[in-house]
Amino acid sequence: MSDQTTFSAALLDADKPVPPGLGDGRGGPAGRRFDFYRNNVVSSLIDALEVGFPAVQKLIGPTNFRAIMGVFLRQHPPQEPMIAVYGAMLPGFLAQFPPLAHLGYLPDVARLEQALRESYHAADCTPLDPAILQNLPPETLLSARITLTPALRIIRSRWPVHAIWAYNLQDGAPKPSGVPQDVIVTRPAYDPQMAVAGPGGAAFTTSLASGAPVGAAHDAALAEAPGFDLPAILGVLISGQALHHLNSGDAQ
């Protein structure tokens, strides 16, 4: 084994011995000085996850959070040095972690928090002028394709995921009811914001994001939710500056 293979394995496994050949500079053994590096690696990564996933931390408590993140980071250490977005694997890990099986909503809360971080760092993009939409004849709108801005995220959940997030992080937020919530994350200017999509809203937005014309996305939303409200979801996307470019089809 290479020196750094031995060193890094011992960093992440406190049961492994201190690697050979390390000293205190005075002729003595390194001993517990190696623990300094062990603690740095583990606690700095857990700190980063605490910053990124405050609602998850609140839901399971700070002590459990640190213990469980210690397991996570050993299974899924960062694959790149941008710590501000470390944790993309956390929702999947939480979904498969037996001691947390009773908190079925936890992975969706983690997905929402990761979506907020990704949105924050996404590329800037000029929003579509709403007047272009308003001036379009309905049949032209239905055949148009609309590209969406890179900061948009769609979180579909069978839990009241937004309400759970808000209840844990915002003063005075009401107790979650049992109603499932889909969340549309948008970023007007620099701060991500969340909107709970009405029935079919997430299906419509997902379809639009995949490149479908507005009419086809509308059909997909109606198939899922007969009460789908097109103006409502367009309002969410327009106010969130999530629409980028409209191709009316004439140019194709």
Add this chain to the structure above:
Amino acid sequence: MLDDTARPSALHGALPHGIGVGYKAQHYSDLMANAAPVEWLEIHAENYMGDGGRPLAQLRALSERFAISVHGVGLSIGGEGPLDSDHLDRLRHLVNWLNPASFSEHLAWSTHDGAYLNDLLPLPYTPATLARVSDHIDALQEAIGRPMLLENPSSYLAFEASTMSETDFLAEVAARTGCGLLLDVNNVFISAHNLGLDARSYIDAFPVQHIGELHLGGHDEDAGTHGAPLLIDSHGREVAGPVWALLDYTLARSGPRPLLIEWDADVPDWPILQAEAARAAAALARVPA
């Protein structure tokens, strides 16, 4: 290897021989309104590798007012494996976009077998390490199209395999690659304490002609959990008195250099950091040009 004409005078000219601080987003408005004596800012490269949003917008605005030093913390220059080509591309992209006054990285490793360990891990000073570090610096300098500064580490343990002193190692890297050096005076103080070395002897042996930048920061004492108390490079408080004295000693040898205050944990309100910057400016002003 880079053209010899790029060193060392071009390095010294890149940042002003004045005071910089490590940039924290909570100081944005204060810096824009009343930065003196701060003339330049250091940013951590990895915090500006998103595609857009507020971090890059703030950096763009700051770069119109201040010289910027980009300080990488995640390249793993001392890693046994090859450099991460994706990360090299991200660094190249950031440097091309920002055109900073300086780029620096650490004599350390932080990535192994694809896993990023989020710490600056130590290296034995051997011919093999020297060859590897020099190759990696060549590759980085090629990627970003300019010379870099390499920073001395804070050390908590020593390698029995080392055959060179840290100062000889750094001098040889600079000679081989044409890179400049970033001398962290607080790191010298910490390493000397932790490994039983003499800090002033380290400064005496340091190849000061290659210094492109000096760092200062606060440290903490670890309360005996590691046997003898260790000094920890915490960047969470004022610069310690003996480190200010070591700075004066260093400046007397090196002459004026760009001088940075690092305060990364328990970040204070701007007036406190500004007072540290003023103290650093006074130390710099005492040095004959």
